[in-house]
Amino acid sequence: VVGSPQPPQPQPGLPSAVVGAQQRRPVPRDPPQARAQVTELLEQWIRVWNESPGSEKAYAQYLALLQQHGVPRVEASTDRFVRLAAVVCVEAARRRLQQQRQQQSADGKADDVGVLDYAVIDAYAKLLVLLVKYGGAGSEGQSQATRVALLNRVLSTLTATLLHDYEADAEGHFDQRPYFRLFLNLLQDLNVPDPVLDSSNPKVLAAFATAFHALQPAVVPAFAFSWLELVSHRMFMPNLLLAKGQKGWILMHRLLVDLFVFLEPYLRTVQLSEAIRLLYKGTLRVLLVLLHDFPEFLSDYHFSFCDVIPSSCIQLRNLFLSAFPRSMRLPDPFTPNLKVDLLPEISQPPRILSNCVVALNACGLREPLDEYLRTRHPISFLLDLPRKLRRSGSQDGYDVPLINALVVHVGTTAIAQLNSKASGASAPIAHSTPMDIFQHLMNNLDSEGRYFLLNAIANQLRYPNNHTHYFSCVLLYLFAEATSEYIQEQVTRVLLERLIVHRPHPWGLLITFIELIKNPRYSFWNHRFTHCAQEIERVFESVARSCMGPGHMLNHQDGAPEPQAAATPQ
Numbered sequence: 001v002v003g004s005p006q007p008p009q010p011q012p013g014l015p016s017a018v019v020g021a022q023q024r025r026p027v028p029r030d031p032p033q034a035r036a037q038v039t040e041l042l043e044q045w046i047r048v049w050n051e052s053p054g055s056e057k058a059y060a061q062y063l064a065l066l067q068q069h070g071v072p073r074v075e076a077s078t079d080r081f082v083r084l085a086a087v088v089c090v091e092a093a094r095r096r097l098q099q100q101r102q103q104q105s106a107d108g109k110a111d112d113v114g115v116l117d118y119a120v121i122d123a124y125a126k127l128l129v130l131l132v133k134y135g136g137a138g139s140e141g142q143s144q145a146t147r148v149a150l151l152n153r154v155l156s157t158l159t160a161t162l163l164h165d166y167e168a169d170a171e172g173h174f175d176q177r178p179y180f181r182l183f184l185n186l187l188q189d190l191n192v193p194d195p196v197l198d199s200s201n202p203k204v205l206a207a208f209a210t211a212f213h214a215l216q217p218a219v220v221p222a223f224a225f226s227w228l229e230l231v232s233h234r235m236f237m238p239n240l241l242l243a244k245g246q247k248g249w250i251l252m253h254r255l256l257v258d259l260f261v262f263l264e265p266y267l268r269t270v271q272l273s274e275a276i277r278l279l280y281k282g283t284l285r286v287l288l289v290l291l292h293d294f295p296e297f298l299s300d301y302h303f304s305f306c307d308v309i310p311s312s313c314i315q316l317r318n319l320f321l322s323a324f325p326r327s328m329r330l331p332d333p334f335t336p337n338l339k340v341d342l343l344p345e346i347s348q349p350p351r352i353l354s355n356c357v358v359a360l361n362a363c364g365l366r367e368p369l370d371e372y373l374r375t376r377h378p379i380s381f382l383l384d385l386p387r388k389l390r391r392s393g394s395q396d397g398y399d400v401p402l403i404n405a406l407v408v409h410v411g412t413t414a415i416a417q418l419n420s421k422a423s424g425a426s427a428p429i430a431h432s433t434p435m436d437i438f439q440h441l442m443n444n445l446d447s448e449g450r451y452f453l454l455n456a457i458a459n460q461l462r463y464p465n466n467h468t469h470y471f472s473c474v475l476l477y478l479f480a481e482a483t484s485e486y487i488q489e490q491v492t493r494v495l496l497e498r499l500i501v502h503r504p505h506p507w508g509l510l511i512t513f514i515e516l517i518k519n520p521r522y523s524f525w526n527h528r529f530t531h532c533a534q535e536i537e538r539v540f541e542s543v544a545r546s547c548m549g550p551g552h553m554l555n556h557q558d559g560a561p562e563p564q565a566a567a568t569p570q
Helices: 016-021 034-051 056-068 075-106 119-134 140-168 177-191 202-214 221-231 237-241 249-269 274-293 295-300 302-308 314-321 358-362 366-375 379-388 400-420 433-444 447-458 466-480 485-499 507-518 534-548
Strands: 552-554 561-563
Touching: 034 056, 034 075, 034 119, 056 119, 075 119, 075 140, 075 177, 119 140, 119 177, 140 177, 140 202, 140 221, 177 202, 177 221, 202 221, 202 237, 202 249, 221 249, 221 274, 237 249, 249 274, 249 295, 249 302, 274 295, 274 314, 295 302, 295 314, 302 314, 302 400, 314 485, 358 366, 358 400, 366 379, 366 400, 366 433, 379 433, 400 433, 400 447, 400 466, 433 447, 433 466, 447 466, 447 485, 466 485, 466 507, 485 507, 485 534
Parallel strands: none
Antiparallel strands: 552 561
């Protein structure tokens, strides 16, 4: 059994909300005998649950008993009951587990994990569902609002209870299973078709999303596996993404960003314990489900996801960049003489729901950038731009989200300028202000900064749209006009490393690399880096053959494909 992930060392980019959530929370002061009263109420409920299962009359009588104690009419009483009852149930499950371990130890069958008895947890979850559904009063409209408000209060109290339990566990023995069972039961029971309340209600889903956000892995690392299971559960994730008007998309986006914020330090430094490796594997599986069932969600938020994925996670990033709308049928990138600029989709802008300028606004770079794009003045802005792309107060690293934002904003502005001209999309991209910015950065950034810049450009090589077309032309132009072969080698590296990983590969990435190796203008195979070593040459030829199809081989003299003998049908 793999242990829970341990929290990484504090990172400079960790959101302040996460840091604040890691502060120890004050323990509410309870009246004398409060726990004893709650325990007695719980015992009465368990008797009702066992002796009269499904009896509406017995359930109504018990809810009336709770109302005599101020639940749920009085907020303080409700919070106290939910919190203390959760503590009692979790402790009961742990106590049964400890007794089980002692018995096994006496029998010589010790088990480090053990099997929890969830009977008390299940009974408590059913009570909370009844309380949320039938504890309110008033007209139908008021009751719906009251029920949602009560659900928010219950989930908030359970979240605070879990956080306090985790923070109070100084020995690192926190057991996530009782809380996972509790939240899972709430999700499942509230998902049963019911006119009173069900979890397909956007407000109900939002309540769970808020609770899961508060319990994100960066705050409670020991709850990470349960958290991922809950977030990706069939009763939650599909309902959230299928909510009317795509109202749940921003919530699911926030939860996935929470996950990558936690994983990022491990993935960036490639320090993967067995627990983190399993969590990463689970993350990939969730993304594959999303790529299959909700590709538009990954596509529309690709920008902000790329901000939180380390540059070393190439296959993971390709998953996001390969997503395209289900209504679109991708042209085969291996079609001979494919005229990309004549495709009907290539003039359409992609839908991007991420805020692409937040990083520019945060550092005060957007206004001077827009001014320079309009007037090409002042020239000092362009000269000072490479320095401004470094992290604030640091000379040792670059602000990658800022570079990503700069590239997309400059590209979007360039496309708008091209479309506003009489010649439309056929207007040249060379000698334009946006291209001046890209070329200046390519020639004046160091190797690390140039790599991040090229990655930001390659991140826009996706399905057929005007962003893919423009940035493909930009990348090829930068290769053709490079001032040194080293820059051309770095352009090739960024494309190649995205192609040598397992599929999927973004459509725009494929058509760009095919154009680079086939068009004699770029003399790709004449460059020394393509045959500096036999192993490198084999990699290039292997990727080139896979990109150009099995019916071609490469002529290294001019880069043009030559026909090969017809392959035997398989």
